Amino acid sequence: MLAITIPYWGQSLLRVLGGIVAVLLPAGTIVYLFLFKMMSFMQSRLGPMEAGPYGSLQLVAEVGKWLQKEDIMPERADHRIFKMAPLIVLTSTFLLIAVVPFGPDAWFTNFDVGVFYMLAVSSVSVLGILIAGWASANKYSLLGGLRAAGQLIAYELPMVLAVIGVVIQAGTMNLQQIVFAQNAGEMFGWNGLGNPYILTQFVGFCVFMVAVQAELTQAPFDMPIAESELVSGYMTEYSGFRFLIFFIAEFATAGVFALVASVLFLGGWGVPFSWFGWKSIDGVANWMNVVGPIIMFSKMMLLVFLIMWVRFTYPRFREDQLQRFAWKVLIPVSLANIMVTAILKVVF
């Protein structure tokens, strides 16, 4: 389909480089636009203004600061595991991007069980957080780690269940095919907009976004790093570039989850295929490989905006409220969503 043929090793290299860009570019943009500027705007202040025009180089300055800080480790800590923990968290983010498609040919792996894979590797980061809390040899860290593990396990379940509705409707777990199913679909015989699943799976979308908010431990679900009671939770003892890794992982994962949500519910990289008369995924024009990533990026920014908006607006849940919300509200709702979707799928 591509006019030029690239050898297999070249494609692999390009895909790895593309994956790094697809993780780090959104992370940087999210931190500057939302964490620095939007948060400041909502709190009636300017935010960073010194480094670069409108403080746009602030992040570069911050990274420079973190990199040249002394590498401090508590003496009683388990040093090897202490060093390993942030890397496990970041690895989970990089593994996550591997299944996200950005265009008809612009994918990293075209994995048949993509949705399932996405849920599996996102749960690996819990391990990193848990051992970060333990290895710090600090009671606050350990408490934060345990809280994080309890919370992430509780909210992983509604996330899995919310996605099942989409899988039932699309009839596939391949993310590329889910994009195709949404853009080639039609609503009551009208195909002008395709059939983005946010309309039919709105309940699933809401549950998914709440679960993502909790998985990212963003406020109101930031019990694990509740700074007024736990200093900084499992990150308390981390400083310098090890903290930087946690920091990047937090915002990169926000970006990647938003990308996944836009694939599952907002139609991904595609535009409704009927606009250009495309019949199949192979019929999609080549220029979508360039436009697709841009569409994905804008959808991601929209969803991250939602996540950050909630983060800067609502106060923190109490631990018992947080658990009750997952087990008694989100899981029953998503189970009901699966039932209804399955029944409607059989009926129509």
Added chain:
Amino acid sequence: MLAAQVLVAQNIAFGLIAAMMIVGAIRVVSSNNVVHAALWLVLVLAGAAAQYLLVYAEFVAVTQVLVYVGAVMVLFLFGVMLTRARIGKENDLNNNNWAVGIPVAVVLFAAMSLALITGYRADKLPGPSAAVKVDTRLISDSIFGPYLLPFWALSFVLLVAVIGAIVLARKD
């Protein structure tokens, strides 16, 4: 067998991962720290997932990661850290009867190898030319078709276990 038919890359990868898993498994039982032992176990389980990937069993591999690495091991570590997880070495971790485990392990290994060898004597996995991926549809069709009854029985056992856990954990 022709040289071209040998899957060189897969075989090398299998050997490396298998070696890693063996080292990990030995460290699980010889480690002097409970959390370290659990982390070595993670390595072994993740290695098993990688082996599944090498034989085109994507669904099983991902299930392995989701269930064992993402859930079972996290609960394991969670439990260990809630109760007793000191940093540094603990000397009372190894039981005095550890030598008894060796013959048991040998017998188990022999029994499992025998079952595998007699069960799949002539059957070989398809090579790269006939790369047949196990379709997830086929798995679900067989679970909800010929294996429906065992599936139900297993679900029932799990339900009983869940209810039992709740009954045990409740104080009132």
